[in-house]
Structure formats: structure tokens, C-alpha cells
Amino acid sequence: MRVIGLISGTSVDGIDAALIEITGAPTELSVRLIRGETCDYPSALQSRILDLCHGASLPLEELAELDDAIAQCFAEAALQVQGDDRVDLIGSHGQTVFHRPRQAERLAYSLQLGRGMAIAHHTGLPTVNNFRQGDIAAGGEGAPLAPAVDAALLRHPKFNRCVQNIGGIGNVTYLPAQHRGDAAIVGWDTGPGNALLDLAVQHLTDGTQRYDQDGAWAAQGTPCLEVVQRWLDHPYFRQTPPKSTGRELFGQDFLNQCQQDADDYALTSVDFLATLTEFTALSIADSYQRFLPQMPDEILVCGGGNRNPYLCDRLRLALPMATVKTTSDAGLDADFKEAIAFAVLAYWRMHQHPGNLPTVTGADQPALLGEIHLPA
Structure with missing residues (x-):
């Protein structure tokens, strides 16, 4: 068909x-x-x-x-x-x-x-x-609804995998290796993906740019970890799955608070974007550490975030125990x-x-x- x-x-x-x-x-x-x-x-x-x-x-x-x-x-x-x-x-x-x-x-x-x-x-x-x-x-x-399809198409015989979609909102599917039999497949919305980054770029450029292509702008900055930890104190990140979220929680109002926090630390534009990128990466890593039954051997990234090398590099640093690839590497086009x-x-x-x-x-x-x- x-x-x-x-x-x-x-x-x-x-x-x-x-x-x-x-x-x-x-x-x-x-x-x-x-x-x-x-x-x-x-x-x-x-x-x-x-x-x-x-x-x-x-x-x-x-x-x-x-x-x-x-x-x-x-x-x-x-x-x-x-x-x-x-x-x-x-x-x-x-x-x-x-x-x-x-x-x-x-x-x-x-x-x-x-x-x-x-x-x-x-x-x-x-x-x-x-x-x-x-x-x-x-x-x-x-x-999220994609995990059932992830389980059908991306489960590996030997490796425990996470399929990490990074769209406007991030979501994860944990796929235990097939040899583990009936081990539970779990997943949830990890929090912000590209939504805050895109909104920030649109604000900083008065709408002339919609996103930070290749993460090139953010890559010029230095993340402020104190600000990231402040943002990670949000109750959503402690909420036990099953859970889902959207722009209603991580949208313009949340970005406005992020901007106020950035102003408190006198962050430049590039430092602000680097800090938002770090927040996305660390929110994913934090959710894995809190809620996964065990850490994955591989992380397969898909969605718009797979085209952001800087974000993927920050994810690798946050989760050094896993190999970070894209779903394209596993035979399923990461963009689609x-x-x-x-x-x-x-x-x-x-x-x-x-x-x-x-x-x-x-x-x-x-x-x-x-x-x-x-x-x-």
C-alpha cells in the first residue's frame, strides 16, 4: 500500500x-x-x-x-x-x-x-x-504517538535505543533490545525542543530569521549553567511519565521569563542562544537519568533538531555513555x-x-x- x-x-x-x-x-x-x-x-x-x-x-x-x-x-x-x-x-x-x-x-x-x-x-x-x-x-x-511506530521499525536486536525527536517539543521512545523480550517500551515528552530557540531567534532578528541554521549562532556563545539549572527546576521535569506538553507550557510566556533570567546575568545574544540550546540538551539528559529503566546504548535523533550540529554535540556531551546518531543511520529518514x-x-x-x-x-x-x- x-x-x-x-x-x-x-x-x-x-x-x-x-x-x-x-x-x-x-x-x-x-x-x-x-x-x-x-x-x-x-x-x-x-x-x-x-x-x-x-x-x-x-x-x-x-x-x-x-x-x-x-x-x-x-x-x-x-x-x-x-x-x-x-x-x-x-x-x-x-x-x-x-x-x-x-x-x-x-x-x-x-x-x-x-x-x-x-x-x-x-x-x-x-x-x-x-x-x-x-x-x-x-x-x-x-x-506522544510515534513510539508505537518506533517500536515497529527501529527496535534493535542487541542495543537499547532511545529515539529522540526534537521538533518544537522533544519526545523520547525507549526501545529495549529485542533479546530482552517483554521489557517495557516507554516514552514521554521530554520538554522544549526547538520552540524556544526559534522564538528567540525571531525576536532577536525582528522576524527576519525563523531559526538558528545549523546552530551556528548559538555555537559562538557560552552556555550559562546557573541559568540552565534555574530553568530545569520547573515542575514539569520532575513529573513522572506518562506525560506530555506543548507551547502552552514551553512557549512565549516561558521564553519571556528566560529572557528576564538572561538579563539578570547580562548574557549576550549568542550566550542566550547557547544557554537555550544547553537547556534543551540537558532537559533531555535529565529526563533520561530520572525516568529510563537503564541508559541507552544508542540515541537516534530525528526532527528539525537533527539538522542542528551544535545541539547534537551538546547532547553527546550530556550523555557520553551513548552513541548519538540519527534515525537516518538506522534506515528511517530523520527529516521525515x-x-x-x-x-x-x-x-x-x-x-x-x-x-x-x-x-x-x-x-x-x-x-x-x-x-x-x-x-x-
Whole structure:
């Protein structure tokens, strides 16, 4: 089956589209990436999404228009990556604009825009979306969802691996070696990934740059560890998994506090970016040391952070016991790994195969994920 996976993460930096070929039964599948594309949002639409993520109020009519505009962009991304190839199915994560973890007796809440029925209509292809809701209905966080796919595609016979996605928010999947049999696969959101760095660069450049390419700017600075330790005192890092987070916690308001702390230490712009980068690396390392059953032999990085050599070097220094590579080194494209994951989740949904890992999300049971929309 040929499936397109679509996702725009919490960085809101564009839509990743991956066309893959899936073969095998749901429990023993293999995937081949045929083509991957990253499609930018129109700048005005990106600004509207970011405003909403940062708490701007929006009348329901405008929310509906935004939902349709995002769906149109996702459909165009699907058609672009499809080219002249035959495609059977689309799996679309959509654009997260709000995520609330579960609290006491209250279910989690997660809202992704870019409605699947509109994508099916524009592309003429069956589309699966709203993946998080099935896990939330089963009492889970609704995130992260990639670990089930990581377990299917990236588990090693001998090595304990961590798959570390560094998008706007970071999340980890711990994959015990296959010879360990039924050892638990666990995972959680580790905290900020690129979101704070991107916001800081946009602020420092008055919006002329969206991110620190290759970490080159931060690499010129010196991290302030006292400030990093202050930030690591945030209660989220002590919270026991399962857990998830988003821009609601590590977004503009958090960055504003970071900037005040940086001003207290008279940090330069490059030192501030170096300190934010160190915070991302050490928050990942801290979560491993607190919550992993044992430290990994390998760490496979994916997402936008895999293209930041400075950040990856800081991660190597923070976790010297493990070899830090990318998922590309293990045969799964690091730039499109998350899009591939949602193509697989759509494939599982069409085959009535559960897509969540309760040990990761905290759900009461395995659940079918996603709503199926058939074109007219």
C-alpha cells in the first residue's frame, strides 16, 4: 500500500509530507520512503496559526476558516508529494494549536486543525486524521504517538535505543533490545525542543530569521549553567511519565521569563542562544537519568533538531555513555520520520490495528486511532 503521511509540528515551520510504500502485516511491516517534501505555509497563514497558539482569541467563524485554510495547505502538500504516483491513503496529523495534558479526573484535550474530510475532498483520497482522540478517550495523554511506530521499525536486536525527536517539543521512545523480550517500551515528552530557540531567534532578528541554521549562532556563545539549572527546576521535569506538553507550557510566556533570567546575568545574544540550546540538551539528559529503566546504548535523533550540529554535540556531551546518531543511520529518514509515523498509523487504522502504546500515553488499553474520511 502507498500512503502519504502529513504533519506540521509545534514549530509551525511547514508541512512535512512523506510518500511511503508499506508492505507486510500490521505487526511485521516494513516501509520504504519514496519521496519527502517540506511545504511552507504562506506567511500570513503561519502568523495566524502562531497567534492562536500564543493565546489569541478567535471568533468561531474565523476558526472554521483557519481550519479550512490549513486543510487546503495539507491537501496541496499531499498532491505535491504524490506527483504522478498512485496513492491509496493519506494519514494527516494536522496542526496542533492547543494541547492540555490530563489532569486528575479530567481527560486530556488536544486540538489539531486541518480537517480530514476537507483533505479527502481536495485530494480524492481516503484520509485518516484526529489520531489523538482515540487514545484520549481511553484515558491517555494523546501524545506522544510515534513510539508505537518506533517500536515497529527501529527496535534493535542487541542495543537499547532511545529515539529522540526534537521538533518544537522533544519526545523520547525507549526501545529495549529485542533479546530482552517483554521489557517495557516507554516514552514521554521530554520538554522544549526547538520552540524556544526559534522564538528567540525571531525576536532577536525582528522576524527576519525563523531559526538558528545549523546552530551556528548559538555555537559562538557560552552556555550559562546557573541559568540552565534555574530553568530545569520547573515542575514539569520532575513529573513522572506518562506525560506530555506543548507551547502552552514551553512557549512565549516561558521564553519571556528566560529572557528576564538572561538579563539578570547580562548574557549576550549568542550566550542566550547557547544557554537555550544547553537547556534543551540537558532537559533531555535529565529526563533520561530520572525516568529510563537503564541508559541507552544508542540515541537516534530525528526532527528539525537533527539538522542542528551544535545541539547534537551538546547532547553527546550530556550523555557520553551513548552513541548519538540519527534515525537516518538506522534506515528511517530523520527529516521525515514523524510524517512516516502518521502514514503508518493511518495504515494501522485501515487494518483495525491499535496505534497507541498505553505504557507511553497512560491509556487504559490499546486503541484504534484516527477518523476515516472517504472522498465522494
